[in-house]
Amino acid sequence: MAIKVVYWTGTGNTQVMADSVVAGVKKGGADAEAVFVDNITADALAAEDKFALGCPAMGAEVLEEASMEPFVTALEGKVSGKKIALFGSYDWGDGQWMRDWVSRMQSAGATIVNGEGLIANNAPTDDDKAACEALGEALAKA
Ligand SMILES: Cc1cc2nc3c(=O)[nH]c(=O)nc-3n(C[C@H](O)[C@H](O)[C@H](O)COP(=O)(O)O)c2cc1C
Known part of the structure; x- marks a missing residue:
């Protein structure tokens, strides 16, 4: 079963991250697919033991x-009990949205791969x- 990398993006930055996470999972020896969040239900994703979620900082963090x-x-x-990798792009903030997201999923009982979310300022650099590939690889091996 392909590991799902479920993401939302407005201007494409988090999608680039998602594609790199997918590449990393494959490097780690598992299959993976990027899925736009509107194209999967929470119930379907909850059937998986591990997956990645990506979303940029929006609103006010x-x-x-x-x-x-x-x-x-x-x-x-x-x-x-799930293993979840979290990632996303941001601009002017300091990553608060991601720290909040990590805490929220940990409070719900999930293990966050690498212990923290991976953030990229605006368009992801090489x-x-x-780093996204390394996160995908860690998810594949988690
Ligand atoms: C409506 C809106 C709200 C945003 N709010 C935040 C924010 O609270 N903190 C922040 O760091 N960046 C914020 N941003 C910037 C986005 O996180 C940034 O442009 C990001 O690269 C977008 O990722 P995407 O290309 O995957 O949509 C906001 C952008 C928009 C359009």
Whole structure:
């Protein structure tokens, strides 16, 4: 079963990260696919033992509110014991949205791969893409 990398993006930065996470999972020896959040249900994702979630900082340091926030709310009660990699792009903040997201999933009983979310400032650089690949590899081996 392919490891799912479920993401939301407005301008493509988090999608680039998702594609690099997928490449990293494959380097780690597993199959993977990037899935836009509107194309999967929380129930379907909750059937998996491990997966990645990506979302940029939106609003005022929150998840995107039309799709990703309700998706995460629906998922929250079903993630106990799951291994989850979190990532996303941001601009002017300091990563607070990601720290909050990590705490939220840990409080729900999930293990966050690498213990923290991976953030990239605006468009991912080559270093950011390499970090995304490493995250995917760690997820494959988790
Ligand atoms: C409506 C809106 C709200 C945003 N809020 C934040 C924010 O609170 N903190 C921050 O660091 N960046 C914020 N940003 C910047 C985005 O996180 C940044 O542009 C990011 O690269 C977008 O990723 P994407 O290309 O995957 O959509 C916001 C952008 C928009 C359009």
